[in-house]
Amino acid sequence: MALMKISVLSMYWNEPQGGGINAYVTGLVTMLRNRHPESSVDVLYVQGDGDPAGRVRPGVLGEILGTALHLHRLSPDMIHVHDSIGLLLGAALYRSVLRRGTVVYTFLTETKRPVHIKDRFLRRFGTCLYSWGIGRCACVTFVSQDLQTKIDAVYAIPIAQPTAITYPGVEARPVAPEKILEFQERFGIADGDIVLLSQGVTANRFKAKGTEELIAAVALLRGEYPGIKLVLTRDGRFRSDLERYARAIGVADAVVFTGDVDDPFVPLARADLYCHITLADGLPIALLEAMAMAKPIIASRTGGIPEAIADGEDGLLVEPRAEAIAAAIRRVLSDPTLAEALGRHARETSLARFGWADRSDLVAGIYTSLNGR
Template identity: 30%
Template sequence: MSASGERRLLKILHIDPERNWGGGEAQVLGLLTYLAKQGHRQYLLAHPQGQLWPRAQDSNVSLIPMIARNDLAVRPAWAIRRLIQRENFDIVHLHTKRAHALAAWFAAGSRRAKFVVTRRMDYPEKSSARARWLYNRGADGVVAISQKIADLLRDAGVEERKIRVVYSGIEPARFRRPRLGSTPVGAIVGTVAVLEERKGLRYLIEAAAQLREQGLPIEYRIAGAGPLSAELQELARRLGVADRVQFCGFVSDPAAFLAELDIFVMPSLFEGLGVAALEAMAAGKPVVASKVGGLAESVLDGETGLLVEPGDAAALADAILQLLQAPERAAGMGRRGAARVEQRFSLDQMARTNEAFYYELLAQS
């Protein structure tokens, strides 16, 4: 804050060395775009072949290449240390686990910058000692994208005063799309997810098999790519639902995909918040989701969707069936979900809260 009471513009370094595009990278891009509009001077350390790099080029951000092959990549860490010493940043924001792991090598290189870490996953910390060292000594502030993550960090020994809950956000207007395809004979149930174990997609396929036994004409669409693609397709064949389950691969326009669904399902085993569920809610879809992580904070059970225990295909099938048998109830959930996202989970709100946290940390010095 300046003597005149106006907030001074900040010099901010963002670090996200991941190659793939995920919910976290979408949040980083949204934050970059918002902060650029506020006039802050920003730098982004990112993988030059990563999917965030080309998208960030339109955000008025200075791009710096960074390749870190693992958490012990000492050479790029020393280069970052020199950069921090030279540029005198106000804020260094570490957006991924890999970036945070490297911070121990370069955090001591700044006498001015405040280090902020964003924690997006709801995995419990395996070592409380490691958590205390990484978060209490290697960070001035910790952004948790859900209260569940904040609780896990606190339980691992992270100082509560350092933690701020900042929910991930989306642009709700992007997902208000009419259904363009012809009206299907039956219902369409779908999801958007990386095809990996923690997303629990095998339980959706098992639920599809259980519902088929009841003779219900349901089509299932799974959008996304990942290491379990072949295994999940084989499971669908083995359970006799390969003709009902469509693997759509990566979709470049998730809003158009969501517009065609009747019910969105997120059967995750772990989930920081569930941005895909927020997008489905913004599209006016009722959500069936696992009662894990931040999903229990974004999806209100009985109000905007139904929550089930993780790893329970029978419960998943029952929840889908409940909504199919009560279309007016499902439609009401969709409307309430869209209103909830508009009120609590906008991209601008996420970015504004991060910005306010930056100023709060700087005021402590």
């Protein structure tokens, strides 16, 4: 990558509440800094801490003006915005007024689009603002092909610029045995319990709805597997809904809500099976983390998930219905050879396709091709 000043913009930075967005941006920035020390990579963020470049005031107006002022101070060559209309509009304003910096925008999720606004006038106004911001970009990227298709077909945001698919990356981290033991003791998990894990699913309504079906699947399996436990991480706004649902169907004692976790690889190290059931998703980093840890995976056949998981090879893909989920879980738990093969192949795929070194090199190549435009 040619020598340049890069500003990365994100709602989250070093913030566990940021889920996959935080993980994506943190992984990308860390690898860019490691592999391209000749270039400077600053981070502007709304929630979190740890980067001296600057925190942007929350709220759409604060994000727009704060972003523009920070960019004026930093004067970057490349401005990379991650899935925030406020930060996008701030970068677009800076670009339009001063004619400096090249803007790249990355779509990470399917949520918070203007199409979800109920009022027709506000929905149209929001779409116009989004389109104006996108129009100031030199390139638009997506974390999955499925997400690009949905942004074009469902959300009706016109994109005339060059596009690219920038899958997330992942790097597995070793977990000390004492960390696993601490996790078990903290959340009442016994050594002999069968642990199903689903990470980051309480903050997004699509994931929460899918997780209801996963909880219902646990209810179907308890007779066969009395020691089964479903562990759900993150303290998102749908946590209370899922807790109520687990109580309503009589499995509250089999569902463990951990809240936010500092290291997602600790619960992964304890998990016997990773489940990611959602009605829509870009390409969840939590899923890639499970692949990197060689965990057998059951996931819904939705969003960008089939772009990472080959059904029957890297994991089992199912429709997001309790009966189908329960059947897949039963199949894996009853066949240790299958479980081992799925986990091993998932890790091989992770190493071959989703290493952060290769993923960041792709992004760096985009920066180089656009620099000065």
